[in-house]
Amino acid sequence: MQDTFSNKIVNIGYDAKLQIMRINYKGFGVSELYREAVTKSFEIAYKYLCNRWLITQAEFRGVSPQDSHWLTNEWGPYIADKYKEKGIARRKTAVVKADNVFTDYIAEKVAEGLQNSEECQFFDNEETALAWLLA
Numbered sequence: 001m002q003d004t005f006s007n008k009i010v011n012i013g014y015d016a017k018l019q020i021m022r023i024n025y026k027g028f029g030v031s032e033l034y035r036e037a038v039t040k041s042f043e044i045a046y047k048y049l050c051n052r053w054l055i056t057q058a059e060f061r062g063v064s065p066q067d068s069h070w071l072t073n074e075w076g077p078y079i080a081d082k083y084k085e086k087g088i089a090r091r092k093t094a095v096v097k098a099d100n101v102f103t104d105y106i107a108e109k110v111a112e113g114l115q116n117s118e119e120c121q122f123f124d125n126e127e128t129a130l131a132w133l134l135a
Contacts, residue, residue, distance in 0.1 A: 029063035
């Protein structure tokens with residue numbers, strides 16, 4: 001794995017072998033740390049023009065409504081525009097669900113808000129998520 005970033009709520013890395021972003025969230029997404037993680041994810045992905053993301057939320061406890069709104073209404077359109085500048089129309093994101101119904105609900109609502117720029121599917125485990133992502 002190359003190009004990594006970590007803070008208290010996330011481990012991020014670009015997997016050069018599979019050419020995917022791997023993002024593993026844990027704990028509650030405190031706003032400052034969450035926004036830093038989202039921004040770093042995009043910076044690394046954009047460096048490689050990587051449009052396939054594997055997000056694991058098994059140990060994640062969610063984010064605030066304000067951060068969900070920011071992700072859907074500000075960050076999502078921003079990165080969609082940046083990718084379009086490079087000829088990439090959509091991202092493909094596989095999400096390994098949390099063991100927390102509330103977190104899964106928020107993630108699904110965010111995915112609905114990003115559906116114009118992202119194809120997103122939810123999975124119970126990483127194996128099936130990777131199979132779909134790499135297909």
